[in-house]
Amino acid sequence: MNTDRFFDAVKMGSINEVHNLVKENNQYINAKDQRGFTPLILASYYNRDEVVKFLLENGADVNAVDAAGNTALIGVSFKGFYSTAQILIDNGTEINLKNSNGATALIYAAMFNQPEIIKLLVHQNADETIMDDAGKTALDYAKMKGFEDVSKILSN
Template sequence: MNKVELFFNALQQGQLETVEAQLKTNPELANAKDVRGFTPLIFASYFDKKDVVETLLKHNASVDDCDGSGNTALIGVAFKGNTDLTNILIKAGANINAINNLGYTPLIFATMYNQEKVVKLLLKHKADKFIEDNEGKLAIDYAKEKGYSVIVNLLS
């Protein structure tokens, strides 16, 4: 296993001490990509590793780097509904209106997966509810299609 694979293994398992030690020795690991194009920040965010996310940000992990599908860490946590990580990423300067390869923003993803708390949080931080995806749909269109009345009201 090479150092990037070892690093991602430690990330997935939430081995904070190992992650910190590897970052001190190899600071470039904070922005390395695995074979699927995931950055450490996207990977740790996806696995809800709050302490690891905070450590990566302290070690200058790029908050808006994308995976192979154009997803940022914020887009990834938006669909999972993790408000703690959403807050951390926003405070770290994440682009609240980042757009992936399908034209989805964090707000569209949060809406598609009925993540009301994340939708509220994104709107509080001025997420643009008028960005259309590649199909010409807005977040509210997804909320209406899926019958998410609370989110429809938030986006109206």
């Protein structure tokens, strides 16, 4: 199994090559690279929505984590990839999963000033009371960093 070729195709958004390689060997779907990334995590981090959809339709684990405990949703939440976040949510991702630092997608969206992602997550009932390992909530980070728009959303 040539995972390097497959992960390169995922990263580049080469849907035809991803499709062909999965057809050859469906074990690619939930394989992990040296950083612990699954194809779904990598496709999400690079905002490759077409590949994300294909992987999910073919059995990718929507809640898989990388070596740091990050899910695809956590990655797109700090990057601000709204459409990818919506796809992951529509496919049943756990909104409140914590990574190895105890942080959630909501906390990362607040830390990186992503108000649209915050709205999406709050609308999906993200738990605003969750604290990370430092004892801080999403609202705490938004206030600390002076992100007024995010603070307003989280204060309502």
